[in-house]
Each structure stands twice: as C-alpha cells, then as structure tokens.
Amino acid sequence: MVTRLEDRVERDQCVRNGNGLVHFKDIANQDELYNHARLFSHLVIEPGRSIGEHTHEHETEFFYILKGEGLFHDNGTDVTVYPGDVCATGYGASHSLENVSDKPLELVALIMLE
Amino acid sequence: MVTRLEDRVERDQCVRNGNGLVHFKDIANQDELYNHARLFSHLVIEPGRSIGEHTHEHETEFFYILKGEGLFHDNGTDVTVYPGDVCATGYGASHSLENVSDKPLELVALIMLE
Numbered sequence: 001m002v003t004r005l006e007d008r009v010e011r012d013q014c015v016r017n018g019n020g021l022v023h024f025k026d027i028a029n030q031d032e033l034y035n036h037a038r039l040f041s042h043l044v045i046e047p048g049r050s051i052g053e054h055t056h057e058h059e060t061e062f063f064y065i066l067k068g069e070g071l072f073h074d075n076g077t078d079v080t081v082y083p084g085d086v087c088a089t090g091y092g093a094s095h096s097l098e099n100v101s102d103k104p105l106e107l108v109a110l111i112m113l114e
Numbered sequence: 115m116v117t118r119l120e121d122r123v124e125r126d127q128c129v130r131n132g133n134g135l136v137h138f139k140d141i142a143n144q145d146e147l148y149n150h151a152r153l154f155s156h157l158v159i160e161p162g163r164s165i166g167e168h169t170h171e172h173e174t175e176f177f178y179i180l181k182g183e184g185l186f187h188d189n190g191t192d193v194t195v196y197p198g199d200v201c202a203t204g205y206g207a208s209h210s211l212e213n214v215s216d217k218p219l220e221l222v223a224l225i226m227l228e
Contacts, residue, residue, distance in 0.1 A: 001188065025198070027176060028224075036150035040176070066180065086122065087116050088142065088146065108178065
C-alpha cells in the first residue's frame, strides 16, 4: 500500500520542553509497527528549535540525520551531527537535539520498544 | 551514542534477483533493534537498478522515499512513487521497486517483524 504525505498525519509538537515546535511527518503508527515501536517519523527542526533533554528506558530512539546540522547532547557530551550520522539513545541514557544552524535540520526518528 | 557513516556497515547487494546492485547504508542492526526488526537502512538505487519482486509474511517492510522517483509494484498494481511517499508491504503481499528515472532513488527501509 502506498500512502502519500497528504494522507498521513502531520503535526507540530513541543517535544520534552524543547524550544518551539518540531514538525512531525509520521511514516507509520504504532499499530502498523506491530506495537514493537512507538514512533517512526520524519522530523523537521527549524533553526533555533530543539527537542528537550530526556532519557529512554526500555526502548531505544534512533535519529538518522538527513539534512542540516544539529547539536546533539549525548548523555552528557555535546556532539555536532551531520547527514549520515546515527544517534542512538537507550538503556537509561539521555539526549537532546538543537538546531544551531540557519537551515532546517531533518531526520528520521524511530523509537524501538524493548 | 553517535556513529558516523564511515563507522557503519555499507554494502552493495543484489536484492531478490533485481537488476544490478543496491547500495545499503545500515542505520542499525537487528540486535540494536531488540530483534523486533531485521533491517533499518538507507538504500540508494541507481538508474536502471531494482529490488526484485518478493512477498513479506509475518513482517512488514516500509519504504520511505527520500529522493528521486521509482516504479513500485504494489501487490499487482504499478504506482510511481516520489519523496514523502510510504510503501508498506506485509501480510503476504508482494512488492518490487525499480528506478526508471535518470537520478538516484533513495529511501529508508525498515522491516518490522510481527
């Protein structure tokens, strides 16, 4: 089955008390993922906006960077991330992600449940 | 944890007797996905190349189109797919995907196990 962008859920959401709203283009919902994952989405973070810091227990979140540049807070260490990078956070670790550039930061996010 | 492209597995593989090789940039492996998924990868299909037709039972494969244009064979129906489209195949359905354009076709593929 093919679904076009306009047929799927798009939303703007403040994520974990980050700065401003993050745009989500959901790729599949939790039911479609057999309840083994709770998010599979294309995220667009505009300049100056961020996903606030939070931890992941009993699940792992993957950010696959598609476009732009971000400041990724990786369980206590700041790392600048670029297209092609994978940021994996689970097992009680924390992360945040901020767009400190002047262009949109785009990524695919997947949260796999344990 | 952040991993750069050069630290991860890249491979060129003939997929289900398709035309030529498809380039895979793996995002996470099956262990990292808690064995609930068996593929999470960025695929690049060059012009004229394809993923051959095959079915998915007890699992669903998602193609999230990032760049280019492809001819998606959707369980008997041909559909031209573009960036932003999601192709989902499971429950015994078949699919194939061919790059009939003159530019690379790029997508994120996820195979979720039931």
